Amino acid sequence: MKKENLKLYLKTTFTLCIMAGVSAGVVGLVNYFTAPTIATNSILREQNACKDIYSSATSFNEEYNTETENKYDFKYVEKAWRALNGESDFYGLVFRCSGKNIYGGISLIIGYNKDYSVEKVEVVENTESFATTVNHYIKTTYNGETSVKFDDKVQLMLHVVLLMAQNLLDQCYSRQEVEQKK
Amino acid sequence: MANNKHEHLKNLTRGIFIENPLFVMILGTCPALAVTKSLEAALGMSILFMITLIGSNVVISLLKKLIPEAIKIPCYIVIIASFVTVIKMLCEAFLPELYSTLGVFISLIVVNCIVLGRAEAFANQNTVFDSFLDAIGMSLGYGLALVIMALIREILGTGGITMGNILTFIPYFSFVPLASYKLQFFQMPAGAFLVLGLILCVIAFYQNRKHEHQVVKERLIKQEQALLAAQNENKAPNVEVK
Numbered sequence: 001m002k003k004e005n006l007k008l009y010l011k012t013t014f015t016l017c018i019m020a021g022v023s024a025g026v027v028g029l030v031n032y033f034t035a036p037t038i039a040t041n042s043i044l045r046e047q048n049a050c051k052d053i054y055s056s057a058t059s060f061n062e063e064y065n066t067e068t069e070n071k072y073d074f075k076y077v078e079k080a081w082r083a084l085n086g087e088s089d090f091y092g093l094v095f096r097c098s099g100k101n102i103y104g105g106i107s108l109i110i111g112y113n114k115d116y117s118v119e120k121v122e123v124v125e126n127t128e129s130f131a132t133t134v135n136h137y138i139k140t141t142y143n144g145e146t147s148v149k150f151d152d153k154v155q156l157m158l159h160v161v162l163l164m165a166q167n168l169l170d171q172c173y174s175r176q177e178v179e180q181k182k
Numbered sequence: 183m184a185n186n187k188h189e190h191l192k193n194l195t196r197g198i199f200i201e202n203p204l205f206v207m208i209l210g211t212c213p214a215l216a217v218t219k220s221l222e223a224a225l226g227m228s229i230l231f232m233i234t235l236i237g238s239n240v241v242i243s244l245l246k247k248l249i250p251e252a253i254k255i256p257c258y259i260v261i262i263a264s265f266v267t268v269i270k271m272l273c274e275a276f277l278p279e280l281y282s283t284l285g286v287f288i289s290l291i292v293v294n295c296i297v298l299g300r301a302e303a304f305a306n307q308n309t310v311f312d313s314f315l316d317a318i319g320m321s322l323g324y325g326l327a328l329v330i331m332a333l334i335r336e337i338l339g340t341g342g343i344t345m346g347n348i349l350t351f352i353p354y355f356s357f358v359p360l361a362s363y364k365l366q367f368f369q370m371p372a373g374a375f376l377v378l379g380l381i382l383c384v385i386a387f388y389q390n391r392k393h394e395h396q397v398v399k400e401r402l403i404k405q406e407q408a409l410l411a412a413q414n415e416n417k418a419p420n421v422e423v424k
Contacts, residue, residue, distance in 0.1 A: 012250050019257050023264040030268045034275035041278045104286055131285045132219065 042124075046109060049122035050081060050094050053111035053144070057083040057091055075099075083111070090114060096124070104128035108138070120144035193312050197319030204327035205385055209295045213287045214328055215374040219339070222348040224332030226280040227287065228325030230269055234291050235300060236317040237265045242305040243313035258301045259292070266292045279348045296324060334377050339369035 050060050060081035067078075076097040083091040092113040099106055104127035111119035121142035123135045203209045217227045241261050242249075249257045270288045274281045281288065291297065300320055305313040336343060341361035346354030367373045 008250070008252075012253050015248065015250060016253055016256065019260045023260050026264055027267050027271075030271050034271045037275035038271070041275065045278070125282065127286050129216075129286045129290075132216075 045124045046079075046096060049109035049124055050083070050111075052122055053094060053109065053120040054083040054091050057085055059084050060094060063093060078107075092119060098125075103130070106131075106134070110142075111144075118142055190312065190315055193308075193315040194319045197316065197321070197323040198326065199323070201320075202323040202327055203296045203320055204324055205381060207296075208382075209299065210324060211378070213290060213294065214331060215371060215378065217284055217287055218328055218332040218335050218374060218377075219369055220283075220348065221329065221332045221336050221343060222345055222352075223280075223283050224328040225325075226277070226349055227284060228321070228328050230273065230284070230288060231291060231294070231296075231324060232318070232321035233269055234262065234265045235297055235321045236314060238262045238297055239300055239305040239313040239317035240310055241265075242301045243308060243310045246306050254306070255298075255302075258298060262297050262301070263292045277350070279350055283348045296320060330381065331374070331377055334381075335368045335373060338365050339367070339373065340364050 047060075051057075054060075060083055062079070063082050064077070064080040076099050077095050078098050079096040081094045083094055085091065092111060095108075095110045095112060097108050097110060105125065106123065106128060107125040109122045109124055111121070113119050121138050123138055126135055128134060197203065201207060204211065204214050213227060217223045238258070238261050242258055245257075245261075266289065269291075270281070273284075273288060300313075300316060304316045308316070333343075337360070340358060341364035342356070342358030344356040344358065346352050365373075368377065
């Protein structure tokens with residue numbers, strides 16, 4: 001290898017390394033400062049969505065959280081809360097479900113009544129390029145006013161999530177019965 | 183000095199009208215069609231785009247002598263991507279409504295032709311100050327185009343204007359006097375295409391008319407000159423006779 005070529009390759013490699021290093025440093029630094037705010041915003045969005053779904057509920061007790069436990073091993077369900085009015089009046093369960101594909105990710109908050117019907121669905125995050133259309137469809141279909149019909153347009157994820165939600169709800173009921181018997 | 187001032191002014195204003203990135207160069211059409219559903223989203227996109235373009239143009243202009251020719255495009259991409267990632271994180275943290283409205287289109291600023299185009303065509307060859315002015319001009323031009331499109335689409339699609347939902351630092355106000363006459367078609371992607379097409383038609387019409395006027399003017403000047411020349415030829419012998 002010629003000395004000139006070696007010099008050029010070294011300069012190129014060095015420049016690229018410096019560029020990548022500085023960029024990574026800047027991005028990392030900004031992430032360090034913004035990550036707590038982003039996490040707080042996400043929790044606030046979740047809480048607001050829960051309140052939008054069950055406006056008369058006074059508390060949302062955490063039922064399930066993949067971050068702390070993984071007892072159900074559901075694919076899309078990340079969190080679940082019990083929507084309560086006071087201590088005993090149980091409206092249903094609220095699920096946070098997230099999924100990803102090549103087009104991006106989507107996170108939904110689904111209100112699921114104790115009679116196995118969908119109360120309302122709120123989109124908390126959608127990074128797909130056709131997000132506006134999907135969000136509009138979900139918002140108008142599961143708005144808590146119209147009766148929910150499952151047709152071909154409903155996303156597969158929602159079907160799977162609802163089946164799992166039903167399973168989780170059944171388990172909640174059985175646990176309640178056990179507790180009551182005790 | 184005056185020449186320099188004139189040059190700076192030219193760099194600043196070129197992107198706004200003569201070389202408008204969207205209406206003249208037809209660049210950055212994908213976000214323009216997607217985010218112009220509401221005036222607020224368009225304004226938000228314009229602000230984020232302006233910060234990215236100014237930052238990348240200035241940094242690229244600063245580093246132009248240090249970046250080897252063989253790897254300049256990867257380096258530009260790294261610089262632009264870093265700016266966009268930083269802006270995306272800041273937007274997610276401090277303007278979450280704007281972040282969720284623009285969604286993937288914030289990340290897609292990285293592949294916006296205008297940003298890489300200005301880096302390669304201008305910032306790479308000019309001073310930091312000129313690159314800064316060029317970035318301001320281009321982003322103002324792009325922002326102006328987005329705002330015009332969004333204004334038309336929002337008024338026709340919703341029957342008025344609503345502000346303060348997405349850009350939360352603006353006080354909320356809603357003025358929707360034509361709500362019962364709204365044409366929701368203009369809120370859909372096809373409506374965006376139609377609006378952009380009609381605006382381009384109007385611009386093309388005025389440009390053609392200007393060009394025709396210029397041609398007619400030139401022809402008239404030529405005819406006048408020919409007439410004068412003919413008169414002179416006719417007069418000259420008369421003068422000689424006298």
